[in-house]
Amino acid sequence: MWLIEKIDISGGFLPGLSIELPRGLTCIIGPRGSGKSTLAEAVRFAVCGLSGAPKQCVDLVQANLAGGALVTVTSLAEGSNRYTIKRALKQQPILLTSDGRAINTVDLDRGTFLPLDAYSSPEIEAIADEVLGQKRRNLLDELRSEQMRSIQLSLAESARALDANADHIRTAQRTAQDLTEQMEELGDVRARLSALGPPDREPSADFVRLSRQQQLNQREIAKLDTSERDLKALSQTVDQLRREAQVAFKARLADEQSANAKALRRYDDRLAASLAAVEEHTSAITAEIDKSLDTVAQARQSIAEAHTSHAGELSRLTALNQAASEQARVRATLEQQVARLQALEEQRLQLNTELNALLEKRKSLKTSHILMRDQISAMREEVASELQREAGQRVRIRILRNADHLAYQQMLVDGLRGARVRNHDEIIATMMQLRPEQLAQLIQTNDCGSFEELTGLGNERSRKILDSFRDSIDPLALEVIAIEDRIGIELNVSSAGKANFKDASDLSRGQKCTALLPILLARRDSPLIIDQPEDNLDNHFIFETVVNAVQRLKRRRQMIFITHNANIPVLAEADLVLVMNSDGRIGAVEKSGTVDQCREQIIDLLEGGREAFELRSKRYATA
């Protein structure tokens, strides 16, 4: 808890303004243009700077503090430390301790050193109107800013890790796809290789042996030929011999006319008788030769069979040998391809191991990521129930977990476009029962059966939808898509009987502020500035919600209300009323004091002033 003790402004629209603020409730009243909002915005400017303020507030500050006007805010912090902040437009703020030392290590604009809650009407309405989005969440998250920041840091870190992991997975998956394609190209080389049958070594040995035998066979034939030729030549020689012998032995010695004829005839007869003996010998030789020729012919016949079988075998083997060498060539190619396939398989196996490790890692990353988000929701629930305790029955604040799901829904709508199915709205409504991580898992595992069971969309439609999602949705992005909580801020608009809670966005302007104020009041114990330059509070519920809460909580925190509603200062017992006025050139505090001291101005300036005082006196009377 800290307090704004004193505000000084030099220059600008409120020159020389110097006010001291009490603990509890200060109400600033005055006609339009008297500088009320300028005062409120000057304080916000001094304490928090301009970065967080909406445009119209920045404009106001820039217009009304121009020309070097200096805003000085003196604050009393816990442990009775006093700090003074001095700030002028376009200058660095100065933060001083009570003994005048400057502190340079604090960035006031971060809003953690001296946290200030300042809300103008448009800001309050913007929170009320924003059904989805960060503004309402900020109301809660700011109250656990330390834890929230550390969770957000961890979330950002885990989001980065998830991104990197997703990249790795995608690369690995692409490579795996690539490998698969290459493997498919190779086809069933193993089967083809084994279909070749075993490579046989025996035939080639036979072939060598048989070729050699073939040579031997030829030589044998040649030898037989030679022998036959020699024998025939010999036979001719013997014939020749016989013919010569006939000539030689038939020589006629006797000449008939000669006287010796008779004597010589005897010798002729003896020669002729020798011829017969020679003839007998030559015939015997010829007969022997013929026998030998028969022998050779027999020999030839006897090996001819063997030779024929050898020749047949050899020609078969020759054919085989030719085929075998063709097969060897094919085999060599196939063996190369198998080796390549094996390498690819090993690569893919290794890749799969890596991929599994990555997916396993992702599982735990994803789980802790999602659980951290749950932790944020749980923290918000805790804050909401704390606020609910303070805000009273009329207003309801609750966390609708995972209700800010537009991005997810859009992803589904887009993903469904490619599916040729009808009734998209109905399908989306059904699918919105599935959490992103559930759907992502179904897409990843292509689990059409579970999808069908979970959605009840039937087999054919489920198949089409899942196929379309697989084409168009990245499950890695889907499973960690951010789905935020919605903060329900509702007002019970029923005045009696059954409660009827309406969301702030559905309320009238006056009711919006009525619904939001109890929550803004209850949030924390730092000073609160509410700027309601017009009366836009719905008087119907103002006692039950705003007035009671202000009265109760002003003991806990300092409040500065710029209001047109008399009920707030009068019935919530303002500790100080500041009445401001302006001559059109500059504004100033015209009067300040207690509610009673400023009674006249309250009745003149504020709507319902008289009634408020009457009600107040009734209350006192009964009290």
Added chain:
Amino acid sequence: MQPPETLYERLRRLVVEDPRETRRAFLQLLDSGGPALDQFLGSISSPADGRLRQVVAIALRNHRDKERLAPHLIAWQEIETDEFTHRAIARALEGLDTRSAGQTALAQEVARLTAAMGREMAQRERLNRELEIAQEVQEHFFPQRLPSVPGLDYCGRCRPAREVGGDYYDFLELPEGRLGIAIGDVSGKGIGAALMMASLQASLRSHASGGHSLAELMRRVNSLMYETSSANRYATLFYGEYHPASRQLCYVNAGHNPPLILRKSAAGCRIFRLETGGPIIGLLPQRYEQASFPFIAGDLAIFFTDGVSESMNGRDEEWSEERLIEFAKTCQGSPAFDVMNRVLAAAEKFAAGAPQHDDMTLVVLRVLD
């Protein structure tokens, strides 16, 4: 059976890690049924368990599954803060007739019980201390306050044994100033017994105001218990409704030790036993009979479980009903609260420090002038 905390703990993480596997595990649990299922369903009632509730709601396969879990679904729907779960539950309840009064009453009971169990479980998530949980759960079932009934002085207490037994008693505030009195003993010990007790109490409470005769009420409670509890679980149950105007106690006794009524007369003390009814519940579909007992001023009624009458001493002797009656005679005229405390003290004194092996439950009722 897997220790329930482990299953719950395991599924809590698994539901984020691997929703498909979680669904499979739950369906398995659903099909095996029994106390593990009830316990699991009871332990997932905190806002942080929306993910598990969604898996449960979306896993239900058919009308039968959905009807079976309807009380849980209705109870959860009331408090659900997670949008996905909300949609899943709404869809599961589509087409179910959830408007019947009995169903709603049962759902409210289940919600009350599951919330109580859920709180206990949440506190003891890390400790697998089944007995302690069962004990506290059991305590949740005992009436937290006594409806006031004109002309009646009554009270009840259960003194649990070291191991949690299945004793049960309840007082029901009924229309026309009537008071429902229930006392029973569930077979077995531990969480299983506590859960049967829970469903016994829930069904009794949801049927009690249904305007049936007591015999019919008991028949319905019995058939519900018969359908929903495992074969070896049963319970004794005495249920009576006291009408203060007529001083009549209308009752059905389903196999419970007959409550005793002590009436002083000139001839000494007369004893009545409330025995009419039928067999124990949860075993077979049965019919029951009811009876009515007219009280007169001064009557002292003692409802007890066998833990009291069979209280053992170190020599394994039982205290016995006779000793109970003899002792109770000495208490006539004292306020019900004193009678209760004195009877319990006497039973304990008899046991003389021997460890108490069963719950001791006593309800005492005194009819005033």
